[in-house]
Amino acid sequence: MNDLYRQFPLAHRYQQIKAKHALKANIIIRDKAPEHGLPGISEKFIQYLWSEQMPEGIPYQTVDGRKIEVIFPGYWNLQGGPDFTAARLRIGDELKTGDIEIHLYSSDWYEHKHHLDANYNNVILHIAFWKDNDDVIRSHNKQNKPQLILSSFLKEKWEEIDKLIELDPMPPAGSRFGGVGKCYHLCRTTNSEKIRTFLGNAAHARILNKIEKFGNQLDRLSNDYDELLYYGLMIALGYKNNQTAFRQLAGIVPLRDLRKLCGLSSDRNHPLLLQAYLFTQAGFLTVESKDSQTATQYFEIVDKLKLSLSPAAEPPRWNLAGVRPANSPHRRLAGISYFLAKYLNSDKSIVSGLTGIFHPGTAPERLGEDLKRMFYIPPLGYWATRSSFTSTPFRKPVALIGAARVNEIVTNVIIPLLSLYAHNNKDKALFDSVLAFYNRLPPLSENYITNFMKYRMFRTDSLRYDKIINNTVTQQGLFQIYNDFCKKGYEGCEACGFINELSG
Numbered sequence: 001m002n003d004l005y006r007q008f009p010l011a012h013r014y015q016q017i018k019a020k021h022a023l024k025a026n027i028i029i030r031d032k033a034p035e036h037g038l039p040g041i042s043e044k045f046i047q048y049l050w051s052e053q054m055p056e057g058i059p060y061q062t063v064d065g066r067k068i069e070v071i072f073p074g075y076w077n078l079q080g081g082p083d084f085t086a087a088r089l090r091i092g093d094e095l096k097t098g099d100i101e102i103h104l105y106s107s108d109w110y111e112h113k114h115h116l117d118a119n120y121n122n123v124i125l126h127i128a129f130w131k132d133n134d135d136v137i138r139s140h141n142k143q144n145k146p147q148l149i150l151s152s153f154l155k156e157k158w159e160e161i162d163k164l165i166e167l168d169p170m171p172p173a174g175s176r177f178g179g180v181g182k183c184y185h186l187c188r189t190t191n192s193e194k195i196r197t198f199l200g201n202a203a204h205a206r207i208l209n210k211i212e213k214f215g216n217q218l219d220r221l222s223n224d225y226d227e228l229l230y231y232g233l234m235i236a237l238g239y240k241n242n243q244t245a246f247r248q249l250a251g252i253v254p255l256r257d258l259r260k261l262c263g264l265s266s267d268r269n270h271p272l273l274l275q276a277y278l279f280t281q282a283g284f285l286t287v288e289s290k291d292s293q294t295a296t297q298y299f300e301i302v303d304k305l306k307l308s309l310s311p312a313a314e315p316p317r318w319n320l321a322g323v324r325p326a327n328s329p330h331r332r333l334a335g336i337s338y339f340l341a342k343y344l345n346s347d348k349s350i351v352s353g354l355t356g357i358f359h360p361g362t363a364p365e366r367l368g369e370d371l372k373r374m375f376y377i378p379p380l381g382y383w384a385t386r387s388s389f390t391s392t393p394f395r396k397p398v399a400l401i402g403a404a405r406v407n408e409i410v411t412n413v414i415i416p417l418l419s420l421y422a423h424n425n426k427d428k429a430l431f432d433s434v435l436a437f438y439n440r441l442p443p444l445s446e447n448y449i450t451n452f453m454k455y456r457m458f459r460t461d462s463l464r465y466d467k468i469i470n471n472t473v474t475q476q477g478l479f480q481i482y483n484d485f486c487k488k489g490y491e492g493c494e495a496c497g498f499i500n501e502l503s504g
Contacts, residue, residue, distance in 0.1 A: 004208070004211065004212075004423055005208070007423070007431065008204045008205075008207070008208045010200060010201045010203075010204040010205075011201065011204040011205040011207075011208040013201050014198075014201035014202050014204065014205040014480075014497075015205060017198075017201070017497040017500075017501055018205075018484060018497045020497065020500075021495045021496065021497045021500045043083075043102060043103060043104055046102050046104070046127070046129050046150065047076065047083055047084075047102050049150070050073055050084070050100065050102060050127060051073055051074075051076050051084070053070060053073060055154070058153050058154070059153070060148055060153060061148070061153075062091060062092075062125075062146040062147060062148055063131075063146075063147045063148070063149060064146070066091050066092035066146065067090075067091075067092060068089060068090070068091055068125070068146075068148060069089065069090040069091075070087075070089055071088040071089060071090060071095075072086070072087060072088040073087055073100070074086055074087030074088075074099070074100050075452075075487075080119070080321050080322030081099070081119045081120070081322075082099035082100060082101045082119070082120060082122070082123055083099075083100055083101055083102045084099060084100035084102075085099050086098075086099075087099065087100045087124065087125070089124060089125060091124070091125070091146055096124040096125075097124070098122045098123060098124035099120070099122045099123045099124065100123065100124070100125050100126075100127060101114065101120060101123050101125075101126050101127070102127045102128075103126070103127070103128045103129075104128065104129050104130060105128055105129070105130050105131075105132045106126075106128035106130070106131045106132055106133055106135075106137070106147065106149065107132050107133045107135070108128065109126055109128075109137050110135065114139070114140075115137075115138055115139060115140060116140060117140055118140045118141070119321070120139055120140065121139050121140055121141045121143070123139060123145055124145075124146070125145070125146050125147070125148060126145050126146070126147045126148070127147075127148045127150060128147065128148070128149055128150070129149075129150045129151050130149070130151055131149045131151075131152075180455065180456055180457075180459050181456040181457065181486065181493050181496075181499075182493040182496070182499055183456070183457050183493070183496065183498055183499050183502065184456070184457060184458070184459055186499060186502040186503055187457045187458055187464075187502070188458075188461070188464075190502045192464075192467060192468050194502065195468055195502070196468055196474055198477070198498055198501055198502070199468075199469075199473070199474040199477030199478060199481070200473055200474065200477060201477070202476075202477035202478075202480040202481055202484075202498075203472075203473045203474065203475075203476040203477035203480065205480055206476050206477070206479060206480040207415065207416055207419070207438070207476065210412065210415075210416035211416045211419050211420050211423075213416075214228060214232070214416050214417055214420050215420055217231060218420065224255075224256075225349065225351040225417070225421055226255055226349055226350045226351055227254060227255045227256070228351075228417060229350055229351055229354070229413070229417060230250060230254075230255040230340075231247075231250045232409075232412075232413035232417060233336060233339075233409065233413060234246040234247065234249060234250040234336065235247050235250070235413075236405070236408055236409045236412055236413050237332035237333075237335070237336060237401070237405070238329075238332070239323070239327055241319045241320075241321075241322065241323050242316075242318055242319055242323070242329055244316075244317075245282075245316035245317060245318050245319070245329070246316070246329070246332075248316040249278070249281065249282055249316050252281050252315075252316075253277065253278060253281050255340075258274055258277070258340060258344060259344045261273060261274065261277055261305075262274070262341070262344045262345060270337075270340075270341035270344065270345070271334075271337045271338045271341045271380075271381075272297060272298070272301060272337075273301055273305075274337035274340055274341060275298065275333060275334055275337045276297075276298035276299075276301040276302055278333045278336075278337060279298060279330070279333065280298075280302065281315065282315060282316060282318070282329065282333065283315035283316070283318075284329075284330060284333075284388075284389070285298055285299070285302075294382040294386075294389065295389050325387035325391065325394065326387070326394075326398045328387035328388060328391075330383065330386075330387060330388050330389075331383050331386075331387060331398075331400055332400070332401070334380075334381070334383035334400050335377040335383075335400030335401040336401075338377045338380060338400065339375065339377060339401070351417070351418075351421060354374070354414070354418065355418060355421065355422075355427075355430060357370045357371065357374075358418065358430055358433040358434055358437070359433070360429050360432070360433050362433070364436075364437055364440040364441075367437050368410075368441075371406065371410050371414065372403065372406050375401060375406045375409055375410075376399065376401060376402070376403060376406050377399060377400040377401040378399050378400070379397030379398055379399055379400065380400060383400060384397040384398065384400070385397050385398070404444075404445045407441075407442075407444055407445070408444060408445075410441070411438075411441060411444060411472055411476070415434060415437075415438045418430065418434045419431060419434050419435065422434060438472065438473065439471075439473055440471070441471060441472035441473070442470075442471060442472065443469060443470065443471055443472055443474075443475040444472060444475060449478070449479060449482050450469075450475065450478065452482070452486070453478050453481070453482055453486065454469075456486060481496075481498050484497070485497070485498065
């Protein structure tokens with residue numbers, strides 16, 4: 001793979017910058033906060049105060065009298081679970097890293113059933129604005145949790161807090177996480193093209209890293225590119241919550257087994273056949289699901305082909321908490337079943353058909369349409385309006401693999417896989433076509449990281465953000481900077497290659 005680096009000189013440039021400004025180990029304590037707030041004393045407002053460490057100079061102590069030093073307040077979590085993650089505190093003489101949970105009232109810990117939820121075992125501090133009980137806060141694993149009551153420390157700061165409430169310029173939920181970075185002032189004043197150049201270098205480092213990972217996986221799959229595509233698609237359908245589970249299922253049920261399975265059936269209704277087998281191995285098709293009329297269809301298929309109803313010895317562990325119904329694993333497995341059914345009847349390689357799309361000189365718009373036609377799965381069958389065997393129907397049908405997910409698949413699976421294929425087969429025309437297409441792709445849908453970086457780099461200047469982050473390349477560069485520097489906490493700013501390059 002060494003000669004692959006020569007095809008990504010921009011990635012090499014980024015790695016040089018990163019190595020030059022290697023991260024220092026010290027932790028930075030924030031000493032300045034932004035000027036904005038939220039209306040009303042609500043949990044969201046308290047979360048804001050904590051995230052921005054406002055008002056400043058408060059001598060926090062736990063209920064039992066231990067001093068609290070905030071080294072890093074944590075990342076504001078908009079998913080399920082605790083309000084802040086990866087916080088770093090010194091409580092008394094102990095240095096702690098973990099989660100923060102915030103409520104209006106101290107009793108809300110029990111009202112919200114957190115003491116019964118193992119997702120809150122890693123909480124290192126419970127913060128309440130008002131204290132309305134004398135209960136010790138205990139977690140699911142029976143540990144006592146330190147508690148901070150904010151109201152007792154803010155009595156002399158009410159005027160300052162009132163001003164924060166009256167300002168009311170807080171952006172919508174999801175656009176602010178822990179304050180601006182040290183790059184903020186540089187991003188305001190630096191030439192846009194210089195920023196885009198650095199992000200382009202970072203993006204090429206990111207795609208090179210993906211290609212190398214696919215290359216390592218290809219070795220484990222006996223150089224079968226169709227298996228590699230299937231493996232990549234399964235992970236892409238797992239989203240954040242279930243990527244590990246989908247990866248496990250791809251290992252339990254390899255593509256070659258699904259291809260053999262299609263050969264057993266003569267009725268050609270392969271999507272249902274594939275769903276029956278995948279649902280079984282995933283642990284979704286159980287005796288309890290027999291009450292569903294659709295599940296009955298699957299049981300009939302299983303009986304007819306004499307397939308085992310036993311799931312894998314160690315079936316994947318699915319995380320369904322916080323997953324939107326439209327993104328449920330059941331629906332994603334149904335979607336990939338329809339996709340695979342189109343290709344497993346043929347002796348031709350799926351990837352060879354994919355490479356045929358990338359004719360040199362083909363317009364990017366045409367390539368995009370062909371890829372969407374290949375991977376988009378419209379609302380079909382029972383799963384068009386359901387998220388599980390027992391769920392209520394959606395109000396309207398939803399695509400099993402929609403346009404936004406296709407874009408994710410193209411960026412994170414197809415581009416690195418075909419780049420690897422072209423490199424290994426010394427097909428320069430294909431390699432250049434794939435890379436040119438990558439450089440023309442529009443940005444993906446906004447997510448937690450893009451919202452984090454948007455505020456961290458540009459604060460509320462959305463117009464400047466949109467002007468600079470206007471394609472997949474610059475957005476992927478943003479993800480790379482986040483992984484290399486920003487997610488490490490505020491210490492990441494001290495030796496961030498991005499900051500040093502802009503200020504150099």
